[in-house]
Amino acid sequence: MTMRPILIHPDPRLKKVCAPVGDISAELRKLADDMLQTMYEAPGIGLAAPQVGELKRLIVMDCVKDKDAAPQPMALFNPEVTWTSDEMNVYEEGCLSIPEQYADVERPAEVRVKWTDVDGKEHEEQFDGLWATCVQHEIDHLNGKLFIDYLGPLKRQMITRKMVKLKKERARASA
Numbered sequence: 001m002t003m004r005p006i007l008i009h010p011d012p013r014l015k016k017v018c019a020p021v022g023d024i025s026a027e028l029r030k031l032a033d034d035m036l037q038t039m040y041e042a043p044g045i046g047l048a049a050p051q052v053g054e055l056k057r058l059i060v061m062d063c064v065k066d067k068d069a070a071p072q073p074m075a076l077f078n079p080e081v082t083w084t085s086d087e088m089n090v091y092e093e094g095c096l097s098i099p100e101q102y103a104d105v106e107r108p109a110e111v112r113v114k115w116t117d118v119d120g121k122e123h124e125e126q127f128d129g130l131w132a133t134c135v136q137h138e139i140d141h142l143n144g145k146l147f148i149d150y151l152g153p154l155k156r157q158m159i160t161r162k163m164v165k166l167k168k169e170r171a172r173a174s175a
C-alpha cells in the first residue's frame with residue numbers, strides 16, 4: 001500500500017463531478033487500499049478519491065470510534081443515496097482537505113446507500129449516526145461539494161483564506 005498526498009482546498013480537482021467506475025480492476029482495488037491507509041494515517045474517518053486527485057466515484061470510511069473495537073474499513077464504488085430520512089441531525093464536521101477547521105452541518109439523520117464493493121458485489125444498506133453523516137460528506141466530494149459549501153459565504157471565505165495561507169506556508173516549508 002502507498003500513502004497518497006491529500007489535496008488541500010482550494011483546488012480545482014475538489015470541485016469536479018467524478019466519473020463512475022466500471023469493472024473493479026486490480027488498479028481500483030489498489031487505489032481503495034491506498035486510500036484506506038492514507039485515511040487511517042491522517043487520521044480520519046472518511047476519504048473520497050478526488051481528495052487524492054483521482055476523479056473517480058470511490059469513497060472509503062471507517063467510523064468506529066472506540067479504539068478497542070475492531071476496525072470496519074469500507075470501500076464504496078459508485079455510491080448512491082437511494083433514500084433519506086425526514087429527521088435531520090447536526091454534526092460538527094471536518095475534512096482532511098480542510099485541516100483543523102470544523103463547523104456544524106445539518107444533514108438527514110439516516111440514509112440508504114447502494115454501492116459496489118471491491119469484489120464487484122452490489123450492496124444496499126442503511127446508515128445512521130456518524131456513519132450517515134460521513135457517507136453523505138464523502139458522496140458530496142464526488143459531486144465537487146465540500147462541507148463548507150453548507151456554511152454562509154462569510155464563514156466559507158474565512159476558512160478558504162486560511163487554507164490559501166496554509167498552502168503557501170507548506171509550499172515554503174517544502175521549497
Ligand SMILES: [Zn+2]
Pocket residue numbers: 094095096097137141
Ligand atoms: Zn471531506
